Amino acid sequence: MRGNLNLLSEMKGHPVTAHRQLLLHLIRNAHDHIDAKELYRRGANEEESISLSTVYRNLQVFKKLGLVEERRLGQMRCYYEIKQKPEHHHLVCQRCGKIVDFESPLIRKLMDEVQHQHGFNVTKK
């Protein structure tokens, strides 16, 4: 069972459907990043069938609720991961597509610097 007691409060008023539970379960149990197509593939393996529209729609909802982080890695595709504490970034191999996480205090420093100098509020990348 993948019932999640906190989910109702996390969904902040949005109905808690079986599909949403399944999707969030799949994202949480994907240890690395996962894209929409793969999520759809894995969802189709479960008892409930699921449509690609539902996958995309709910990724947007999760994103808006701050449950999930969207990353545009590689060429076109977006990858999704659970929003977790440690701020980190990604290295993407141009040849094999391998994705490696990394973190560095320099990122924070750079963001602060840039925000001050240009009046932007940096939210991505």
Add this chain to the structure above:
Amino acid sequence: MRGNLNLLSEMKGHPVTAHRQLLLHLIRNAHDHIDAKELYRRGANEEESISLSTVYRNLQVFKKLGLVEERRLGQMRCYYEIKQKPEHHHLVCQRCGKIVDFESPLIRKLMDEVQHQHGFNVTKK
């Protein structure tokens, strides 16, 4: 006239066609970044007509030859700019799409750090 005497050597064996001259001229005279569609639009205003295929194909060629830099800014689209000396990066406004260039020695520092720690050769972003 936009004839460029160096172009032949810059093209390193690839035929120098009127379209390539036109495209490179347009990119060089676009002061900021420019995307394929806009390049196509501007190309259509010149004496020669030009197809979207040609724009995309030649952007790939220019990129490979190191004449032009490809940047994925904003959501989907790629933007192109002449490869020029000062290394810089971009801020993209999520609301209005405005693009601001910036530079910082911290970027270099970060790249060095990351390359050392993970054995990657950082080429983008």
Add this chain to the structure above:
DNA sequence: GTGAGAATGAGAGGCAATCTCAATCTTCTT
């Protein structure tokens, strides 16, 4: 349980970018 309002599936649609292939152009060789 009922009803208002939200989510879902299937397929159409949108958009950036790539591919196909016959016709045309560049450049190298005489």
Add this chain to the structure above:
DNA sequence: AAGAAGATTGAGATTGCCTCTCATTCTCAC
């Protein structure tokens, strides 16, 4: 300067990722 080999081009089809539409189904406050 002409010919030939090989690359480029245009137009439209195609792919890939993602969003939209709308009739049907589900969720949850009452």
